[in-house]
Amino acid sequence: MSDTIEKTVEEVKAEGKGFISRRNFLKGLGVTGASVALFTTGTRLLATPEQEPVSKIPLERDIYWPERLTREQLIEMQRKMLQIRWYDRTVADKMLTEKGFRGYMHGSPGHEACAVGACFALNKDDWMAGYHRSHHHAIAKGANIRKMAAEIIFKASGTNNGYGGSMHIMQADVGMLGEDGVVGPGCCYGAGAGHALRARGKGQVALTFGGDAHATTPYFHISLNEAATHKIPWVYVIENNQYLDARGQHISECINVDDIAIMATAYNIPGVVVDGMDVLDVYNAVKAAVERARAGRGPTLIECKTYRYYDHFGVRGAEPGKLGSFGLGYRSDRELLSWLARDPIDKHRKTLVQTGMLTEREADALEEEVKAEIRDAFRWAEAQPVPRAEDGLRHVFVEEESVLPRMLADCPPWKTYA
Amino acid sequence: MSMKGWFYAQMEGIVQALEQLGTDDFIFWYEATTPIATAPGLPTIDLTKKYGEDRVRYSGLDEMWYAGATLGAALVGSIAIDWHDMYMANPYPFEIVSQHAAKLHHMTGGQATIPAVWVIHISGQGPGLAGQHSDYEADSWYAHVPGVRTVIPSTVYDAKGLMITAVKSKDPFVYLNGSAFRALSDDIPDTPYEVPIGKAAVRTRGSDLTIVSSGQGMLAAMEGAQKLQGDGISVETIDLRCLNPMDTETLVKSAKKTGRVLTVDQSKYTLCPGAEVIARIAEFTDGVKFKRIAFPDAPPPGAPEMFNYMKPNGTHVYEAAKALLRK
Numbered sequence: 001m002s003d004t005i006e007k008t009v010e011e012v013k014a015e016g017k018g019f020i021s022r023r024n025f026l027k028g029l030g031v032t033g034a035s036v037a038l039f040t041t042g043t044r045l046l047a048t049p050e051q052e053p054v055s056k057i058p059l060e061r062d063i064y065w066p067e068r069l070t071r072e073q074l075i076e077m078q079r080k081m082l083q084i085r086w087y088d089r090t091v092a093d094k095m096l097t098e099k100g101f102r103g104y105m106h107g108s109p110g111h112e113a114c115a116v117g118a119c120f121a122l123n124k125d126d127w128m129a130g131y132h133r134s135h136h137h138a139i140a141k142g143a144n145i146r147k148m149a150a151e152i153i154f155k156a157s158g159t160n161n162g163y164g165g166s167m168h169i170m171q172a173d174v175g176m177l178g179e180d181g182v183v184g185p186g187c188c189y190g191a192g193a194g195h196a197l198r199a200r201g202k203g204q205v206a207l208t209f210g211g212d213a214h215a216t217t218p219y220f221h222i223s224l225n226e227a228a229t230h231k232i233p234w235v236y237v238i239e240n241n242q243y244l245d246a247r248g249q250h251i252s253e254c255i256n257v258d259d260i261a262i263m264a265t266a267y268n269i270p271g272v273v274v275d276g277m278d279v280l281d282v283y284n285a286v287k288a289a290v291e292r293a294r295a296g297r298g299p300t301l302i303e304c305k306t307y308r309y310y311d312h313f314g315v316r317g318a319e320p321g322k323l324g325s326f327g328l329g330y331r332s333d334r335e336l337l338s339w340l341a342r343d344p345i346d347k348h349r350k351t352l353v354q355t356g357m358l359t360e361r362e363a364d365a366l367e368e369e370v371k372a373e374i375r376d377a378f379r380w381a382e383a384q385p386v387p388r389a390e391d392g393l394r395h396v397f398v399e400e401e402s403v404l405p406r407m408l409a410d411c412p413p414w415k416t417y418a
Numbered sequence: 419m420s421m422k423g424w425f426y427a428q429m430e431g432i433v434q435a436l437e438q439l440g441t442d443d444f445i446f447w448y449e450a451t452t453p454i455a456t457a458p459g460l461p462t463i464d465l466t467k468k469y470g471e472d473r474v475r476y477s478g479l480d481e482m483w484y485a486g487a488t489l490g491a492a493l494v495g496s497i498a499i500d501w502h503d504m505y506m507a508n509p510y511p512f513e514i515v516s517q518h519a520a521k522l523h524h525m526t527g528g529q530a531t532i533p534a535v536w537v538i539h540i541s542g543q544g545p546g547l548a549g550q551h552s553d554y555e556a557d558s559w560y561a562h563v564p565g566v567r568t569v570i571p572s573t574v575y576d577a578k579g580l581m582i583t584a585v586k587s588k589d590p591f592v593y594l595n596g597s598a599f600r601a602l603s604d605d606i607p608d609t610p611y612e613v614p615i616g617k618a619a620v621r622t623r624g625s626d627l628t629i630v631s632s633g634q635g636m637l638a639a640m641e642g643a644q645k646l647q648g649d650g651i652s653v654e655t656i657d658l659r660c661l662n663p664m665d666t667e668t669l670v671k672s673a674k675k676t677g678r679v680l681t682v683d684q685s686k687y688t689l690c691p692g693a694e695v696i697a698r699i700a701e702f703t704d705g706v707k708f709k710r711i712a713f714p715d716a717p718p719p720g721a722p723e724m725f726n727y728m729k730p731n732g733t734h735v736y737e738a739a740k741a742l743l744r745k
Contacts, residue, residue: 159527160525160527162527163526164527168525170527170529172529177493187486188485188486188489188490188514192488192498193491193493193494195475196445199443206494219482219486222482223486226477226483394528395527396523396565398588399589
């Protein structure tokens with residue numbers, strides 16, 4: 001694909017639709033168009049850089065929202081993406097090398113821009129619900145990384161005190177509704193939360209993350225239908241990494257449309273495709289959708305085209321110290337390499353460097369700082385105590401200290417509840 | 419005190435519980451039943467008018483949706499009610515309740531709180547609706563689930579009191595709402611009161627035999643108990659009211675006194691609440707004699723001849739009790 005021609009076409013389109021493009025933004029920052037390779041490879045699911053509206057209802061983007069981010073915020077985006085990357089790379093390496101390591105992951109690498117771009121569009125008091133691939137959402141929303149590291153190895157001082165683990169990380173005080181570990185109704189309760197938040201009248205919104213497989217479930221459709229009908233302030237962000245679950249079925253074999261976002265048309269709401277490997281592209285769309293929701297105009301479906309570098313679960317095909325899983329039967333290494341070449345962290349780094357916000361050296365230092373932070377988090381986690389065995393009986397109810405230990409021969413026959 | 423219908427008592431319970439909590443941060447999703455309740459000589463209760471359309475919403479026929487939306491509202495701190503009022507056994511809310519609402523507090527290490535009530539219709543009273551719409555089984559489903567309280571009122575007094583308890587609780591509740599009780603009226607207090615969870619009600623006191631039932635099974639249980647009393651038999655009739663937690667203490671004490679326990683369920687025989695009652699009593703007593711009657715392990719047929727033959731009634735209770743007393 002010729003980058004020059006592509007952009008010319010895009011500019012024409014953008015002119016017609018009143019978009020302010022990413023390229024113009026970067027130009028405004030003193031970068032020549034030629035030096036910024038927005039897209040380096042063509043793949044069958046390559047998103048258009050200017051977020052072509054897919055559904056009939058447009059998502060107004062007459063503002064290019066990233067333009068309003070400060071230098072600190074733009075750098076913070078990079079920091080968060082690096083934290084996600086090194087958190088999961090650390091988990092992967094530990095799974096590969098440490099015998100008896102209690103943690104596991106549905107790896108986030110590749111998805112960093114989706115989570116960070118989307119969560120940057122939310123306020124701290126907005127709520128977010130995730131799914132089983134959850135590490136990136138938690139970090140992006142601001143969860144405590146040390147406690148996350150402790151949680152996935154089931155330590156008493158983990159985010160969930162060891163009750164949840166990798167798929168269920170939750171930190172309520174940063175606006176997490178929890179991670180729905182079953183590719184299930186996270187969208188129902190995300191949108192249901194949005195409905196309650198609107199009634200409260202404080203302008204809060206809710207956002208649900210889903211994977212591509214969400215589009216094959218009933219929850220996806222009922223939530224869109226109801227949220228659209230009731231104009232609920234809710235944003236549904238689908239991270240389409242193209243492959244479903246452990247079998248690695250390609251999404252094109254599971255849905256009958258090219259873009260999941262087109263399904264928004266059926267519910268008469270905006271549906272847009274964005275480049276999930278570009279944190280600013282994701283941010284721009286989600287921010288527009290969040291503003292739309294806050295203004296009382298209802299939900300938006302946003303599909304981020306992305307890729308997961310590791311296997312659906314765990315570290316099959318991965319090597320210590322090396323990013324990604326190779327030799328998986330259901331996808332080609334070449335495809336993985338083409339997505340690695342469009343890495344969201346590399347891309348944002350390039351943007352920061354080329355716009356003079358960071359020097360190469362500062363960008364390196366930032367990454368080293370994050371790596372040290374993650375190393376420290378896992379070291380801290382390992383030193384934490386494991387839960388007391390009998391604590392499994394606790395937290396079944398708010399209003400009951402613990403349930404009876406029914407597996408014990410001397411378990412008392414009853415307790416008084418009221 | 420004043421005469422109130424079943425539904426009025428429930429609506430009054432909701433309003434009074436919210437008043438007691440001092441909040442109107444309340445979300446109510448409904449489907450078949452508009453939340454407007456009237457009673458002779460009493461003010462009309464109209465939840466939509468009182469709390470506004472942003473809070474009290476009609477959903478489509480989408481039981482999964484509003485069960486989930488109720489959970490979402492509760493997770494962000496609203497008092498949320500799902501008024502699930504379809505005349506059928508309906509598994510959609512079960513997924514939300516059993517797999518999410520019941521587990522999130524525990525799975526998040528005590529962070530997520532779910533002050534929600536799923537008011538779930540429980541049918542099964544009449545013939546003519548056949549397998550799907552006459553089915554009575556949600557009691558067995560929900561009673562098994564840890565992390566939610568499952569209550570099942572059978573009197574107007576309990577309908578209100580358990581509603582207040584459920585709405586005021588910080589924990590999720592399943593409130594099983596029996597279709598047979600909708601025509602009931604009773605003279606109940608106008609002021610708010612709570613019915614405690616895990617506390618069965620002893621409806622008749624006696625020393626020869628214990629009959630244990632719940633929900634709509636209580637109709638047959640009470641009818642049978644009356645017949646037995648007519649024969650001079652001293653019957654202790656226990657209404658569980660709360661299936662989980664189950665009031666083991668009351669059950670065991672009564673069984674120790676009478677030595678004979680008959681359970682009555684409109685739910686299917688296998689794993690009906692009575693099975694749990696018998697297991698608990700057997701575990702903590704010696705020498706008690708048992709009998710369990712329940713709906714057979716079959717879907718409810720549509721034809722009245724077949725349905726009425728299979729549904730446990732007062733005569734079945736009477737006969738089973740007599741047989742148990744002869745043991």
